[in-house]
Amino acid sequence: MQALGPRSLKGIWSPLLLPVDAHEAIDFDRLGENLAAVLRTGVNGVYTNGTAGEFHTLDEREYDRLHELVADRCTAAGVPYQLGASHPSGQISLDRIRRAAALRPGAVQVVLPDWLPLHPTEVLTALTRMAEVADGVPLVLYNPPYAKTQLTPRLLTRIAEEVPQVIGVKVPGVEVAEGLTERLAVFVAGHTLATACGKGAAGSYSNVACMSPAGAVRWYERTRTDPAGAREVEGRLRGFLDAYIAPLAADGYSDPALDKTLCAVGGWASVGTRVRWPHRSVPESAIPALREAAWEAVPDLLTDPAGSVDGIKRNRAASGPAGSARGGA
Structure with a gap:
């Protein structure tokens, strides 16, 4: 596909969640079904191997099979895609970047090597090497709140100036990229979008x-046609997350477990709540109450496109008491 740039990289990008069976093998049949469902929703693109995609658990055969599937399906559907080449080891990440870039995605997502914090000079050296290996495919730097090396506005400015192959960043808050939103595509957590x-x-x-x-x-x-209304939705959404999802995080459930829980709450895909070892999975028995709370808080996010009362009833009936999620804890 055509390479993305700072202006063309925008909108809602959906992660690809891993459905795993009782033996923690990826169910690639369900994965393909779920990818097909995503591609019908109008998202601006699909990305792989972020935290939600449990990239740190993939072996190299799984990594390649996943990316071949995504490249084939997204290309056929005409939907942009980014391939995540992240790994805590910089050396393994470089090899993943080479293989991902060979599929010519719109961009390759990377994280900084993560066992030890990096000096700013090392950050620039790491990204320069990653860009060389990407062979003309642009990079998006993923910097979650728990990364050992945290971007600062000053460091991000240096990245924008010295490593132009980095076209975008995922950061905890847009303030990290103050003054840079015209030079980089700045992406944030979904619930802070408005x-x-x-x-x-x-x-x-x-x-x-x-x-x-x-x-x-x-x-x-x-957010573009009714900013005030979009912020009102954000307030209700944050209220739901604070009241029902934050306690799960406080109890030690990982971000991938919470993302799969949200998918089960939505009931639109057969991912299930099971995550790979060594992380705990949110029990399927918790989903009905969470779903009820979500429908009360943000029905406008969960309805069919018509947003009608009949549509709400159809979606709730189709979801059932535990949604279409299978697998589970």
Whole structure:
């Protein structure tokens, strides 16, 4: 596909969550079904191997099979895609970048080597080497809150100036990229989308898309046509997350476990709540109450595109008491 740039990289990008069986093998049949469902929702693109995609658990055969599937299906559907080449080891990451770049995605997502914090000079050296290996495919730097090396506005400015192959970043808050939103596509957490778009963010690699890709797309469009209304949705969404998902995080459930929980709450895909060892999975028995709370808080994210009462009833009936999620804890 055509390479992305700082201006063309925007909107709602949906992660590809891994359905895993009782033996922790990836169910590639279900993965293909779920990818097909995502591609019908109008998302701006699909990305692989972020935290939600449990990239740190993949072996190299799984990594290649996953990317061949995504490249083939997204190309056929005409939907942009980014391939994640992240790994805590910089050396393994370089090899993953080479293989991902050979499929010519719109961009390759990377994280900084993560066992030890990097000096700013080492950050620039690492990204320069990654860009060389990517062979003309642009990079997006993923910098979650738990990364050992945290970007600062000053360091991000240096990256923008010295490593032009980096076209975008995923950061905890748009303020990290203050003054750089014209030079980089700045992506934020999905649930902060409306506020962040008002400050220049380009879009989100979206936890909200885990719960409802189509709903996340409608919400993004509303940030442009009705900013005040979009911020009102964000307030209700954050209230739901604070009341029902944050306690799970406080109990030690990992981000991938929470993302799969949101997918089960939305009931649109057969991912299940099971995550790979050594992380715990949120029990399927918790989903009905969470789903009920989500429908009360943000039905406009979960309805069919018509947003009608009849549509809400159809979606709730189709989801059932535990949604279409299978596998589970």
